[in-house]
Structures are given as C-alpha cells and as structure tokens.
Amino acid sequence: MDLDKCIACGACSDKCPKRIPNEYNEGLDKRKAAYVRYAQAVPLKYGIDAENCIYFQKGKCKACQKFCPTGAVNYDQQEEVREINVGSVIISAGFKPFDPTPYAQYSYANFPNVVTALEFERILAASGPWMGHLVRPSDEAEPKKIAWIQCVGSRDINTCDHPYCSGVCCMYAIKEAVIAKEHSHADLDAAIFFMDMRTFGKDFERYYENAQEEGVRFVRSRIHSISELADRSLQIEYATEDGHAITENFDMVVLSQGLETSPETMELCQRLDIDLSPSKFIATSDFDPVTTSRPGIYVCGALAGPKDIPLSVMEASAAACAAAGKLSSARGTMAREQVFPDERPVAGDIPRIGVFVCSCGINIAGVVDVEAVAEYAKTLPYVTYVRNNLFSCSQDTQDKMAEVIAEEGLNRVVVAACTPRTHEPLFQETLVNAGLNKYLFEMANIRNQDSWVHSGDPEAATEKAKDLVRMGVAKAALLAPLEEVQLEVTPGALVIGGGVSGMNAALNLAAQGYSCHLVERDNALGGNARSLRVTAQNQPIGPYLEELTEKIAAEPLITVHLNTTIKEGEGFVGNFKTTLAGDAGEEVVEHGVALICTGAAEYKPAEYLYGQDPRVMTHLEIDQAVLNGDLDLGKINNAVFIQCVGSREPERPYCSKVCCTHSVESALAIKEANPEAQVVILYRDIRTFGERELLYKEARGKGVLFVRYDLEHKPVVQAKDDGLVVSVRDHVLDRDLLIEADLVGLATAIVSHKSNDLAQMFKIPMDADGWFLEAHQKLRPVDFATDGVFMAGLAHYPKPLEEAVAQAQAAVARAVTVLSSTEMMLPGTVAWMDQRKCVGCGVCWTVCPYQAISQDDKGLAVVNEALCKGCGTCVASCRSGAPNLRGFTNQGVMAQIMAL
Amino acid sequence: MAKAKQVTGAVMVVGGGIAGMQSALDLANSGYYVYLVEKSPAIGGVMSQLDKTFPTNDCAM
Numbered sequence: 008m009d010l011d012k013c014i015a016c017g018a019c020s021d022k023c024p025k026r027i028p029n030e031y032n033e034g035l036d037k038r039k040a041a042y043v044r045y046a047q048a049v050p051l052k053y054g055i056d057a058e059n060c061i062y063f064q065k066g067k068c069k070a071c072q073k074f075c076p077t078g079a080v081n082y083d084q085q086e087e088v089r090e091i092n093v094g095s096v097i098i099s100a101g102f103k104p105f106d107p108t109p110y111a112q113y114s115y116a117n118f119p120n121v122v123t124a125l126e127f128e129r130i131l132a133a134s135g136p137w138m139g140h141l142v143r144p145s146d147e148a149e150p151k152k153i154a155w156i157q158c159v160g161s162r163d164i165n166t167c168d169h170p171y172c173s174g175v176c177c178m179y180a181i182k183e184a185v186i187a188k189e190h191s192h193a194d195l196d197a198a199i200f201f202m203d204m205r206t207f208g209k210d211f212e213r214y215y216e217n218a219q220e221e222g223v224r225f226v227r228s229r230i231h232s233i234s235e236l237a238d239r240s241l242q243i244e245y246a247t248e249d250g251h252a253i254t255e256n257f258d259m260v261v262l263s264q265g266l267e268t269s270p271e272t273m274e275l276c277q278r279l280d281i282d283l284s285p286s287k288f289i290a291t292s293d294f295d296p297v298t299t300s301r302p303g304i305y306v307c308g309a310l311a312g313p314k315d316i317p318l319s320v321m322e323a324s325a326a327a328c329a330a331a332g333k334l335s336s337a338r339g340t341m342a343r344e345q346v347f348p349d350e351r352p353v354a355g356d357i358p359r360i361g362v363f364v365c366s367c368g369i370n371i372a373g374v375v376d377v378e379a380v381a382e383y384a385k386t387l388p389y390v391t392y393v394r395n396n397l398f399s400c401s402q403d404t405q406d407k408m409a410e411v412i413a414e415e416g417l418n419r420v421v422v423a424a425c426t427p428r429t430h431e432p433l434f435q436e437t438l439v440n441a442g443l444n445k446y447l448f449e450m451a452n453i454r455n456q457d458s459w460v461h462s463g464d465p466e467a468a469t470e471k472a473k474d475l476v477r478m479g480v481a482k483a484a485l486l487a488p489l490e491e492v493q494l495e496v497t498p499g500a501l502v503i504g505g506g507v508s509g510m511n512a513a514l515n516l517a518a519q520g521y522s523c524h525l526v527e528r529d530n531a532l533g534g535n536a537r538s539l540r541v542t543a544q545n546q547p548i549g550p551y552l553e554e555l556t557e558k559i560a561a562e563p564l565i566t567v568h569l570n571t572t573i574k575e576g577e578g579f580v581g582n583f584k585t586t587l588a589g590d591a592g593e594e595v596v597e598h599g600v601a602l603i604c605t606g607a608a609e610y611k612p613a614e615y616l617y618g619q620d621p622r623v624m625t626h627l628e629i630d631q632a633v634l635n636g637d638l639d640l641g642k643i644n645n646a647v648f649i650q651c652v653g654s655r656e657p658e659r660p661y662c663s664k665v666c667c668t669h670s671v672e673s674a675l676a677i678k679e680a681n682p683e684a685q686v687v688i689l690y691r692d693i694r695t696f697g698e699r700e701l702l703y704k705e706a707r708g709k710g711v712l713f714v715r716y717d718l719e720h721k722p723v724v725q726a727k728d729d730g731l732v733v734s735v736r737d738h739v740l741d742r743d744l745l746i747e748a749d750l751v752g753l754a755t756a757i758v759s760h761k762s763n764d765l766a767q768m769f770k771i772p773m774d775a776d777g778w779f780l781e782a783h784q785k786l787r788p789v790d791f792a793t794d795g796v797f798m799a800g801l802a803h804y805p806k807p808l809e810e811a812v813a814q815a816q817a818a819v820a821r822a823v824t825v826l827s828s829t830e831m832m833l834p835g836t837v838a839w840m841d842q843r844k845c846v847g848c849g850v851c852w853t854v855c856p857y858q859a860i861s862q863d864d865k866g867l868a869v870v871n872e873a874l875c876k877g878c879g880t881c882v883a884s885c886r887s888g889a890p891n892l893r894g895f896t897n898q899g900v901m902a903q904i905m906a907l
Numbered sequence: 908m909a910k911a912k913q914v915t916g917a918v919m920v921v922g923g924g925i926a927g928m929q930s931a932l933d934l935a936n937s938g939y940y941v942y943l944v945e946k947s948p949a950i951g952g953v954m955s956q957l958d959k960t961f962p963t964n965d966c967a968m
Contacts, residue, residue, distance in 0.1 A: 047968050048949035094915040099927035101952050132958040182961045210962050308926030323929035330918050337916030341940035824936040
C-alpha cells in the first residue's frame with residue numbers, strides 16, 4: 008500500500024473477498040486480508056496481509072487494486088532495509104499474553120465458553136466483536152455467572168515453567184468483573200478464584216474492597232480442571248479453605264492469563280546480545296532499572312519484567328532519560344520543528360459553525376440517535392456544516408475535519424462526542440492544522456454525560472444530546488480567538504528530598520546538562536535507604552549509596568543543601584522562586600522545575616509488644632542493626648515475621664507493597680546465616696509480585712513456614728521468661744498455633760509525611776492517605792496537574808528501590824521536556840480583570856486557589872496569567888463583575904443557559 | 908583537552924506500545940529525533956485492545 012496515497016476510505020477492505028480471524032479481537036471475529044488494525048489506528052492506513060492475500064498466494068484477485076479510488080495499492084512493494092545511525096536504542100517490545108491453548112487442564116482449546124482475559128476485554132469493548140454486549144461465544148447468550156481463574160501461566164512451574172507472578176492479573180480480573188457486572192442486564196454473579204490477592208499498587212486495595220462491596224465473590228482456591236456440560240456451560244470443582252469440596256456451574260470462564268516474553272523478542276535480545284533474567288525478561292540491576300547489559304541499549308515496560316500500565320509509562324520516561332543522558336551534547340541537532348499553517352483571521356466574520364456528531368462506535372450511537380441529532384444541528388443558527396463520524400478521534404476523521412474546515416470556510420467548530428478532558432487537545436490540534444485558532448472550539452459531551460448515563464432511555468438521551476449540541480452551538484457563536492502567553496524558562500531545577508529518588512534525580516539532571524539544587528532536611532543524603540540492607544535482587548545498598556554520594560559531591564552542576572527546609576515558594580512553570588532555610592540562613596533559588604522527592608516514613612506500631620520488648624523490631628530496625636553489627640542473624644534460632652502491620656487496615660486501607668518481599672528476603676538471610684533456624688512468616692496475602700515470586704518460592708524451598716491469618720484473628724505476641732511466644736489461628740486446623748521466637752520482625756506500613764506546606768506551596772494535591780496525587784494515574788504517573796512540578800519515590804506511594812530510581816529518571820525526563828525549551832506557551836483560557844469595575848475588595852485574591860491574583864499599587868486586582876489555571880472562581884465570586892475568563896465569558900455561559 | 912566524542916542526537920525505540928510511545932514522545936519533546944519501530948501495522952500495542960482501564964474506567968483508546 009502506498010501510504011501517501013491511501014486515504015483510509017476502506018474500499019479495499021470492503022471488496023476484499025478473503026476473511027481471516029481478526030487478531031485485534033483475539034480471533035473472536037473475522038477481518039479481511041486488506042485491513043486496518045482498528046478504527047483509531049495510527050497511522051490510519053490500510054495494509055495487505057500478504058500471507059493471507061489471495062493474489063499473493065494464488066496470483067489472481069486484485070479486487071482491492073481495482074476498487075481503490077486513489078491507486079494506492081501496489082503489489083510490487085518490496086521489503087526495504089535501511090541503515091540508521093542513532094545515539095542510543097530503547098527496547099520496548101512488550102510482552103505476549105500467555106496462550107493457554109496447549110494446556111489440557113484449562114480446556115481452553117475445546118470449550119468455546121472458556122475465554123482468555125484479553126478475549127474478555129474485546130467482548131466488553133464497544134469496538135469488539137459484539138460491540139460491547141456481554142455475551143458468551145458459544146450461543147451469544149448473556150452469561151449470568153462468570154468465573155475468573157487466576158494465575159493461568161503464572162506462578163506455575165508444573166505446566167509452563169513460569170515461576171514468576173505476572174503482577175497485573177489480579178487487578179485486571181477485578182476490573183473485568185466490575186465492568187462485566189455494569190454491562191450485565193441481569194444481576195451477574197462474578198467469582199474470582201485466586202491464591203493470593205495481589206492488589207499492591209496505588210488505590211488497588213480500595214478497588215478490591217469496592218469490588219467486594221459490589222458483590223464480586225473472591226474465592227481462595229486454585230482450580231485444577233474445568234469440565235463442560237451439555238449446554239456448553241462449565242463446571243468447576245474446588246475446595247473451600249476449611250476443606251469442603253464444592254461443585255459449581257458457570258456460563259463462562261475467563262482465564263486470567265499471565266505475561267511472557269515472546270520467542271521473537273527473545274531472539275531479538277539474543278541478536279542484540281542482551282542478557283535475560285531467569286524468567287526470560289530483560290535482566291536489569293535494581294540500581295539501573297532501565298539499563299540493559301549492552302551499553303547504549305535501554306529497556307522499559309513489560310519486557311523488563313511483568314508490570315502494569317502506570318509502571319510501564321513511568322519506565323518509558325525513565326528510559327528516555329537514560330537514553331538521552333549521554334546524548335545531551337547533540338540535543339536538537341537532528342530534531343525538526345513542527346510547522347503549522349498561518350492562523351486565519353476570523354474577527355468580525357459572521358460565525359460559520361461546523362458541527363461534528365460522533366457515534367463513538369456504539370458508545371453513543373447505541374443509545375442516542377446520532378443521525379437525528381445531526382439533522383437537528385443543521386437547523387441551529389450559524390451552523391453551516393454538519394457531519395456524523397463513526398469515531399471522531401481517528402486519524403482519517405481528523406484529516407477529513409481539517410479539510411472540511413478549510414473547504415467550507417468554517418470559523419467555529421463544535422464536536423459532540425466524549426469528554427474534553429481527554430479529547431479537547433486532539434480536536435484543537437485539528438483546528439490548528441486547518442488554520443483556525445484552537446480556542447474557536449467547543450465540545451458537547453453526549454457520551455459520558457448522556458449515552459452512558461441514560462442508556463435505558465434512548466429517546467430522552469437523544470433529546471438531551473440535542474440540548475447539549477444546541478448549548479454548544481450557542482456558546483461557539485460567541486467564541487473569540489485567544490492568544491497564548493509566552494514565558495521564558497529558567498534552565499535549572501530544585502530537587503526536594505535527598506533520598507535515593509532525589510539523588511538519582513539530581514544526577515540525571517546533571518547528566519542532561521542542567522544544574523540543580525538538592526535540598527535535604529537531614530544532615531546527610533540517603534534517606535530511608537541508609538537503613539536498608541539489600542534490594543530484591545540481593546544487591547547491597549550501602550556501597551551504592553556511597554557511590555551516589557561521591558558522584559554528587561564531584562558534580563559541579565549539583566548544589567547540595569543539607570539541614571535545609573523549604574520555607575516559602577512562589578512562581579510557576581519555568582519561573583519558580585523558592586526560599587530555602589538552612590544552617591547558613593535563608594537563600595532564594597530560582598528554578599524552572601521542581602521535583603518532589605520527599606519520601607515517606609516507616610510506621611511505628613503500638614501493638615505486638617513493639618517498643619516494650621527489644622526483640623520486637625521493624626524491618627528498618629532489623630536491617631540497621633545488621634548493618635551496624637548489633638544483630639547477628641546467625642545467632643537467631645526462631646524468627647517470626649508479622650505482615651501487614653498497619654497496612655490494609657481501616658485506618659490505612661492500602662498495601663505498602665514492599666513488606667512481603669522484605670520479610671522473605673530477611674527470612675532467606677536468616678536461613679543463609681543459620682540453616683537450622685526456624686523462620687515463620689504470618690501473612691494475609693503474600694504479595695511477592697513479578698519476579699519476586701522466585702524469592703517466595705526459594706524461601707518455601709528452604710523451609711521458611713508461611714501461615715496465613717485474617718484481620719479478625721490477628722496474631723498475639725507475648726513475652727515469656729525464656730523468650731517471645733507468638734500465637735496465631737491456623738485456618739486449616741482451626742486451632743491456635745504457638746510459635747516461640749527470639750526475634751519478631753514487624754512488616755510495618757510505609758506512611759506519608761503528609762507535607763501540607765509543600766503541597767500548598769507547589770499547589771499539588773494529596774490523596775486521602777497522604778500520597779501526592781499525580782496528574783493521571785495511568786498516563787501521567789510522575790506529573791502533577793500543576794505544570795513544572797514532578798515527583799518521584801515514596802512521596803507518590805510505597806515502592807521498592809528500583810522503582811524509586813526509575814521514577815526519579817522518569818521525573819527528570821518529564822522535567823527536561825520543560826527545561827529544554829527556552830520558552831513555553833501557556834493556555835489562553837485565563838482570567839483578566841476589568842479594573843474599571845474593580846473596587847479592590849479582595850474577595851477574588853482570597854478565593855483564588857492558585858494565588859494568581861494580587862493587588863496592584865492602586866489597590867486593584869491584577870491577574871498573573873502564568874499562574875492562572877482558568878478555574879473561574881474569581882469570576883463567580885466578584886460582586887462587580889470585574890474578572891472575566893477568556894474562553895468562558897459571561898455572555899458565552901449565559902448563551903448556553905438561555906439555549907437550554 | 909580531550910576531543911569531545913561525536914554523538915548522534917537520535918534514538919531508536921523498538922516497539923510502539925504504550926511504553927515505546929511514551930519514550931518516543933519524551934525524547935522528541937526534549938530535542939531528539941526518534942525512530943519509532945513497530946512490527947505491526949499500527950502503534951498502540953496491547954493497550955489498544957483493552958476496554959476500560961482502572962481506576963477511572965477511561966476508554967483505553
């Protein structure tokens with residue numbers, strides 16, 4: 008296919024006679040040999056799958072060429088080999104979902120209603136084979152009972168030689184169960200069969216609890232076989248925790264398949280001479296989590312070990328940082344600037360409004376009569392063009408819209424589709440590409456605010472869509488082009504917190520050529536890591552910290568401020584001014600970005616005799632005592648570790664993520680020093696995610712005992728004359744076990760410093776548990792909604808050292824996108840003050856949440872456009888109508904209301 | 908003074924899933940030329956096959 012000629016009209020695919028299983032929908036439906044992977048594909052160009060094309064296989068057909076209106080089909084295209092010079096390489100080849108087909112016990116190959124989790128995603132998806140209607144494959148009937156089976160292709164060495172945990176399946180299974188219940192017209196019975204529920208990430212535990220409240224059943228049992236009934240339903244036999252055998256029937260079974268590296272990717276790594284881990288992911292050091300064994304080649308995402316989307320995105324930024332680290336002298340030498348057409352002046356022109364009504368597949372069109380809405384839009388004032396799109400966000404539609412804007416001379420655009428939160432920037436770019444000011448745009452949210460919430464009443468939803476479109480058009484007619492504010496950027500950073508995250512952030516900034524102030528309130532760098540013995544890969548942390556400290560001392564671009572706190576902060580992206588208070592008095596530093604690496608603390612409990620008996624210690628205390636030489640692990644005969652001390656309790660309803668691995672590591676160290684020692688770990692769920700599972704396996708192999716307890720029967724620690732005794736209720740025996748101990752290790756929670764001052768100074772939000780809240784949990788994991796402020800390390804959420812290092816690199820990569828531009832543009836939707844109406848009463852600068860309004864020398868209000876976020880609070884608060892918000896004028900808002 | 912070694916201000920990213928796309932964007936936005944290599948006909952990777960994503964239930968697309 009000639010990509011320059013293809014206009015993605017789809018004629019080739021329509022006319023192609025060859026139908027083959029559609030891999031995008033996991034083979035649940037068919038696609039043609041001339042095809043596009045999915046409607047929103049980038050680039051949106053059709054291709055011919057030569058392996059399945061009748062012409063390529065049998066020498067005749069050519070239907071696609073005959074019907075292609077632009078002559079884009081070219082059967083003579085040959086594979087081209089190009090040689091490219093690059094400074095570094097990032098491998099992000101991802102994972103392959105585990106394929107259960109060859110394994111008899113999952114019965115996947117034979118029973119149509121046993122599906123993989125990815126197939127189930129496609130079943131739930133609006134763009135899937137059944138357009139989002141929840142049905143089972145055998146008879147397309149709606150299932151009333153679905154079972155999820157966890158650890159398929161994970162934590163399993165008997166079937167598939169995958170000893171590791173895939174890290175993501177518990178969460179996706181819960182999500183699928185919750186969404187399936189939402190999609191279901193009946194009261195769907197959703198049951199998840201699991202071994203350990205591993206909801207260790209930020210907000211995961213709450214999601215798990217909410218799912219339980221919404222009626223998702225969680226059954227702790229490993230399923231060994233599935234049998235099929237006459238009606239193609241499925242029968243599962245399992246044992247309850249107290250040993251009862253139960254037989255239960257389900258309409259459908261979802262296999263929560265794990266992640267693995269594909270043979271092709273393994274072969275690629277071999278060709279590139281990159282080392283793999285025992286689990287066949289790319290091997291990395293905990294201190295260099297995105298660096299492969301081959302210099303100049305970096306890795307990110309699930310290929311560096313199984314992980315979820317936020318961690319993959321975070322590592323992707325980290326890899327960008329590492330890959331750019333050695334290339335900074337060549338920055339900008341090969342990059343090309345994006346060129347946009349000149350802006351067409353529209354001031355004074357009569358509005359010519361184009362309305363685009365989106366079907367969003369069936370997301371909108373399944374409920375709202377989009378054609379009726381489009382017809383209706385034609386009758387509205389100033390509307391000169393209306394069009395219905397299947398997916399307005401797809402590339403071809405975007406190109407088409409830009410064309411239409413130019414051809415029809417449109418000067419205002421209304422898109423009736425989804426939410427501006429995710430899609431406004433995309434459509435605004437379309438306007439810019441068509442030579443229109445991007446603020447001449449309005450969205451009507453007929454999906455989230457209409458089709459999704461009124462799915463039971465299509466007629467009323469259609470009427471509401473018309474209302475929303477009418478309101479959008481009324482406002483659009485009054486829109487004016489806006490100018491964006493241009494700002495200069497101070498090319499330096501402030502890094503707050505001198506732990507492992509802060510130290511890595513400073514060093515990586517320096518590697519990219521940027522100076523930074525590294526501020527630490529303690530009298531030494533290192534933070535919590537100073538009390539940590541080893542990483543999950545058993546790498547000693549002490550020498551690493553020494554190396555980091557030496558590198559920082561030798562780096563002229565880093566200024567270290569010890570015993571220093573942040574006293575005051577002001578400014579905005581590119582232009583921050585922060586007052587540091589240290590031993591030598593106060594100092595004001597100017598910086599373009601701020602990196603929050605303030606860490607967290609270990610929880611000090613008031614239970615299990617902690618603080619009363621010196622043999623009851625926390626993890627950091629044990630590590631510190633071993634490092635100091637005060638504790639000899641070889642002399643320990645009986646050790647007990649208690650998990651979830653202060654975590655996953657009503658007061659702190661989150662998992663602290665690192666403690667299971669830490670206890671297992673400590674247990675292994677004790678076993679190493681004294682193989683005769685008895686080590687018992689009392690746990691609720693063992694959460695040795697990813698390749699940490701191998702440590703858990705090793706510990707069991709070496710005789711470490713694992714006993715599960717639940718929150719209703721917490722262990723009890725008692726001091727006896729000759730030692731400690733820990734009692735715990737064994738759920739299998741239903742009796743108390745008494746365990747002697749000369750050391751009780753408490754896996755205590757990680758708790759936030761709850762730095763309210765910092766949050767206020769940098770205008771960054773905190774969640775209910777005191778963790779700083781990122782701009783987007785999946786796609787912007789180290790950014791804040793406040794521009795120019797980034798974060799790394801425990802201040803975000805509990806995490807192991809290698810994730811803190813990666814996050815620091817990621818924060819630097821994100822910060823460098825600001826620092827590398829000498830100037831930047833700020834949004835045009837900001838407030839301005841009509842001082843003729845201002846009486847200087849002060850209400851607006853009191854209510855402004857961004858401190859963007861101040862008093863000028865006449866006592867009247869002025870807006871700092873760089874700080875203003877366009878929230879409109881000042882406009883709503885003023886009695887005289889002095890503040891106005893560009894893009895959301897009073898007239899515009901009133902017009903919208905009047906249109907309703 | 909030692910002569911500075913010539914480096915190339917371009918990076919190749921192999922794999923156009925969510926991780927590769929983010930790497931490519933960060934590099935491009937900080938002044939490097941990026942070659943994003945993807946074996947399938949569209950970028951997006953496995954994430955493009957997901958329906959909604961936790962915790963906001965945003966459409967993965």
